Amino acid sequence: MTYHVVEDPIKKVAIFGGTHGNELTGVFLVKHWLENGAEIQRTGLEVKPFITNPRAVKKCTRYIDCDLNRVFDHGNLGKKLSEDLPYEVRRAQEINHLFGPKDSEDSYDIIFDLHNTTSNMGCTLILEDSRNDFLIQMFHYIKTSLAPLPCYIYLIEHPSLKYATTRSIAKYPVGIEVGPQPQGVLRADILDQMRKMIKYALDFIHNFNEGKEFPPCAIEVYKIMEKVDYPRNENGEIAAIIHPNLQDQDWKPLRPEDPVFLTLDGKTIPLGGDCTVYPTFVNEAAYYEKKEAFAKTTILTLKAKSIRSSLH
Amino acid sequence: MCSRPEPREPLRHVAVIGGTHGNEMSGVYLAQYWLQAPGELQRPSFSAVPVLANPAATAACRRYVDCDLNRAFTSAFLTARVHPDDPYEAFDFVLDLHNTTASMGTCLIAESAHNIFAMHLCRHKLQSPELPCQVFLYQLPGEESYSVNSMAKSGLGLELGPQPQGVLWADLLVRMRALVATALDFIQLFNQGTAFPAFEMEAYRKVSSVDFPRTEAGDLAGNVHPQLQDQDFEPLRPGAPIFRMFSGKDMLYEGESTVYPVFINEAAYYEKDIAFLQTEKLMFSVPALPMLAP
Numbered sequence: 237m238t239y240h241v242v243e244d245p246i247k248k249v250a251i252f253g254g255t256h257g258n259e260l261t262g263v264f265l266v267k268h269w270l271e272n273g274a275e276i277q278r279t280g281l282e283v284k285p286f287i288t289n290p291r292a293v294k295k296c297t298r299y300i301d302c303d304l305n306r307v308f309d310h311g312n313l314g315k316k317l318s319e320d321l322p323y324e325v326r327r328a329q330e331i332n333h334l335f336g337p338k339d340s341e342d343s344y345d346i347i348f349d350l351h352n353t354t355s356n357m358g359c360t361l362i363l364e365d366s367r368n369d370f371l372i373q374m375f376h377y378i379k380t381s382l383a384p385l386p387c388y389i390y391l392i393e394h395p396s397l398k399y400a401t402t403r404s405i406a407k408y409p410v411g412i413e414v415g416p417q418p419q420g421v422l423r424a425d426i427l428d429q430m431r432k433m434i435k436y437a438l439d440f441i442h443n444f445n446e447g448k449e450f451p452p453c454a455i456e457v458y459k460i461m462e463k464v465d466y467p468r469n470e471n472g473e474i475a476a477i478i479h480p481n482l483q484d485q486d487w488k489p490l491r492p493e494d495p496v497f498l499t500l501d502g503k504t505i506p507l508g509g510d511c512t513v514y515p516t517f518v519n520e521a522a523y524y525e526k527k528e529a530f531a532k533t534t535i536l537t538l539k540a541k542s543i544r545s546s547l548h
Numbered sequence: 549m550c551s552r553p554e555p556r557e558p559l560r561h562v563a564v565i566g567g568t569h570g571n572e573m574s575g576v577y578l579a580q581y582w583l584q585a586p587g588e589l590q591r592p593s594f595s596a597v598p599v600l601a602n603p604a605a606t607a608a609c610r611r612y613v614d615c616d617l618n619r620a621f622t623s624a625f626l627t628a629r630v631h632p633d634d635p636y637e638a639f640d641f642v643l644d645l646h647n648t649t650a651s652m653g654t655c656l657i658a659e660s661a662h663n664i665f666a667m668h669l670c671r672h673k674l675q676s677p678e679l680p681c682q683v684f685l686y687q688l689p690g691e692e693s694y695s696v697n698s699m700a701k702s703g704l705g706l707e708l709g710p711q712p713q714g715v716l717w718a719d720l721l722v723r724m725r726a727l728v729a730t731a732l733d734f735i736q737l738f739n740q741g742t743a744f745p746a747f748e749m750e751a752y753r754k755v756s757s758v759d760f761p762r763t764e765a766g767d768l769a770g771n772v773h774p775q776l777q778d779q780d781f782e783p784l785r786p787g788a789p790i791f792r793m794f795s796g797k798d799m800l801y802e803g804e805s806t807v808y809p810v811f812i813n814e815a816a817y818y819e820k821d822i823a824f825l826q827t828e829k830l831m832f833s834v835p836a837l838p839m840l841a842p
Contacts, residue, residue, distance in 0.1 A: 264768060268794040296818070297610075354712040418649040418712030420815035422771040424792050473580070480718040498718050500581050521714035524609070 241369050245445045245545045250284045250335055251276065251434065252349040255305050255402045256522065257292025258419040261430050262350025262412075276434065278442040288331055288349075288402055291323060296420050298522055299324055305349075309400040313338060328402070336405035347406035348437060350430060353415035354521045356484035359387045359429050362411030363457060364404065366393050371408055372540035374440045376453040381436040385429065388487050389457040390516060390533070397460065410437070416484070419521055449544040458487060458514050458533035465527040467497055467505060476505060478519045478529060486516045490532075497529070554664045554837050555702070558739040559640040562596040564589060564728055566645045568618050569816065570605025571713040574724045575645025575706075591732050593739035596643075609714050611816050618644075641665070641702050643731055645724060648709035649815045650824075651778040654681035654723060657705035661685060661751065661832040666704045668744045668837045670751075672734040679726060682781050683751040684810060684827065704731065710778070713815055743839035752781065752808050752827035759821040761791050761799055769793055772813045772823060780810050784826075791823070 253266030269276050269285040276283045287293055289304050301322035307313075312325050313332050336343045353360075359382060361375050379387040390413070392399060403409035412433055417426045444450070467476040476497035482490070489512050490496070496515075497505040507513070513532040517523060566579030582589055582598035589596035600606060604613045646657075656673060658666040670683045684707070706727050708720045738744070761769040770793035776784070783806045784790070791799040801807075807826040811817060814824075 264771070264794065267767065272795075354715050416712070418710070418715075418815050420713065420818060421649050421813055422768070423777060423813070424771050424774040425777070427771065474577075474716075477577070477716045477718050477721065483717055483719070500577075500585075500721075519715055519717070521712050524714060 240449070241541050241543045242546045243370055243543060246281065246345045246441050248282045248284075248344045249346045249438070249441065250286055250344050250348070250406070252286055252288045252347060252402060254287040254289050254293040255349055256298045256303075256351060257289050257294070258296050258298055259350075259352035259417075260296075260420065260422045261352050261414060261417065261427050263287065263293050264422055265350060265427065265431060265434070276438060278438050278445075280445060281438075281441060283438065286335075289324065289327060291327075298419070301325075304328060305402050306400050308332065308338065308402055308404050309398070310338070312400070331402065332405055338405040344406045346408040346410060346441070347403040348410045348412055348434060349401065349403040350434075351411060351413045352417045352419075352426065353413055353517065354418055355415050355486050355516070355518050357388065357413055357415045357486045357516060359385060359433055360411075360413040360415075360516075361387065361389050361433070362413060363389055363391045364393060364399070364401070364409055364411075366391055366457075366459075366536075366538055368408065369540040369543055371410065372455055372538050373450045373453060373543050374408075374410070374437060376455050376540070377440040377443075377450070378433055378436045379455065381439070382432060385432075387433075388516075389455055391457040391459040391536070391538075394460050397463075444543070444545050447545055449542060452540065452542050454537050454539045457536050457538050458516060459536050461513065461532040461534055463526075463528040463531050464496075466524075466529045467499075474524070475499060476503075479504060482515065482518060482530070484518070486518050486530075487514055489513075490515050555640065555738075556840070557640075558593055558840060559735050560594050560739075561639045562594055562641045562643075562732070562735060563599050563639045564596050564643045564645065565599045565601045567603070567606045568601040568644055569611045569616075569646065570602050570607070570613075571609050571611050572645075572647035572711075573714065573716045574647050574708060574711065574721050576600070576606050577716055577721065578645065578725060578728070588729070589732065591736040591739075593736055596732055597639075611713070641735060642704075643728060644703060644705045645728070646705055646707045647711045647713075647720065648707055648811060649712055650709050650780050650811045650813055652682070652707055652709045652780050652810060654679060654727065655684050655707040655709075655810070656681055657684045657686055657707055659685065659687040661753075661834065663702060664834060664837060665702045665738075667749065667832070667834040668738075669704055669731055669734050671744075671747055671749055671834070672737075673727065673730050674749070676730060679723065679730065681727075683749065685751055685753040688754060738837070738840070741839050741842065744837040746834060746836040748831055748833050750829060751832055752810060752829055755807060755826045755828050757820075757822045757825050758790070758809075760818075760823045761793060768818075770795075770797075770799065773798060776809065776812060776824070778812070780812050781808055783807075784809050 253262030266285040304324040466474045476499040479495040495504040515530040518530040566575030770791040773789040789798040809824040812824040
């Protein structure tokens with residue numbers, strides 16, 4: 237017995253850059269597409285490139301008052317507009333007005349949000365919902381198209397960690413994270429990789445809208461378990477740094493006895509616990525203030541049913 | 549250009565400065581550590597003082613708060629202040645610890661080959677096979693010195709990369725710590741009466757800077773070409789690609805002679821309109837550093 241999920245065709249897509257103003261690949265791809273968008277247009281589809289945090293982009297800083305990528309919850313989006321609100325909360329309300337409202341029929345179908353990391357994560361797609369057949373199919377298509385270049389899928393579904401991301405106002409939110417790239421720097425290799433990810437994503441949507449049927453598929457994903465902070469002294473200062481054996485080892489198996497931190501006295505601190513995990517966001521610059529040295533993940537396989545567009 | 553005579557007295561007052569740029573983390577973290585555990589900076593003839601140069605920028609993990617501290621130390625700036633309160637004047641020698649996002653490896657930065665003591669210190673480090681490094685001379689002929697270490701009677705910058713801003717990598721930290729130890733050992737040798745003979749040394753001297761290609765509005769129109777990225781200190785020959793435009797076209801190096809680019813794609817230099825610096829590779833004759841009079 238085959239069982240199709242029939243979905244409406246995709247009409248409105250947005251590509252966000254500059255949600256963090258010092259992650260330059262998305263900033264410059266979006267600026268380029270605003271000038272010359274031929275490469276992101278597909279027949280019958282509205283694709284809108286958009287700079288989400290222009291003030292942070294201008295200053296080449298992650299944010300002005302607070303992280304824009306953590307304020308798209310109904311609490312912040314519903315706050316009464318006032319000058320006292322952090323810039324990013326006011327901006328989030330504007331973005332929600334333009335591309336949302338979140339959880340409504342009028343919101344954009346898909347938002348791609350372009351990010352960079354200082355971690356060695358390669359091409360990473362971020363999934364927020366493990367039961368989303370459409371996005372699992374899309375990620376499967378992007379991963380297959382990028383091969384042999386690896387593409388990792390990070391599932392951030394978690395009972396207590398809630399992100400309230402900028403892209404979460406769309407029906408299908410897609411995070412695109414490419415690294416390693418320092419903040420405030422543009423690398424040609426990283427730019428090429430991100431550009432390809434967007435190309436294949438738009439090709440997938442185009443094929444779907446044209447009536448192509450995508451057979452059932454399965455993808456391997458890395459699901460977040462927990463975040464791990466740096467060891468700290470009594471003043472809250474970092475007392476140890478990422479061990480050289482762990483640096484750049486994102487997505488690689490990390491066993492309980494493997495070293496994770498090194499102190500300036502030369503002491504090595506192992507992972508501990510009793511299971512192998514897969515670390516990611518290892519030594520991300522922006523996460524020092526979030527008290528996250530790396531995140532532990534576990535590998536799962538997600539299956540998607542066959543999908544096709546309802547027009548055909 | 550003023551040539552610096554070799555010191556006649558032992559160097560008693562030595563500073564090791566981290567955090568001149570608050571997001572260059574190796575120096576920040578080492579300085580913070582040494583402030584709590586200064587024993588590592590002690591030698592029989594002196595005790596080097598750890599300094600966290602820009603605590604406000606360090607707290608914010610930013611390069612600077614109002615303007616670039618490493619470009620502010622010109623005499624015009626200092627005399628313009630009502631109370632020129634310079635923290636480094638009292639030092640005989642200053643080591644200034646920096647990181648770069650460029651693939652500079654281990655780079656020692658002196659203002660010019662006329663700084664004889666610094667050149668001998670570079671030579672001493674270059675002789676240590678486990679720490680391969682390059683020497684970069686940043687002063688153009690006639691240019692006034694403007695770095696933090698220019699305020700001391702002599703000084704040397706340590707520039708380690710690549711490392712993103714706001715990040716600590718253990719291997720760079722270990723390397724910077726070893727370099728500082730070697731430098732302090734050299735000063736100890738000098739203070740205890742060691743003479744150092746004249747020598748010849750290869751170094752890279754700044755020629756000019758090159759900006760990114762830009763649109764009419766001043767925005768970037770391209771980025772560093774993949775063939776130039778991470779090629780610091782490698783020869784750049786006429787006709788080689790240097791930028792890739794967002795349109796896909798390549799831009800070529802049109803100079804007439806081979807140069808040696810450094811600080812390629814350094815994050816902090818975008819706002820200074822610098823994509824990379826061009827240097828020339830030269831051989832310098834450095835005179836002997838005579839033994840201190842007992």
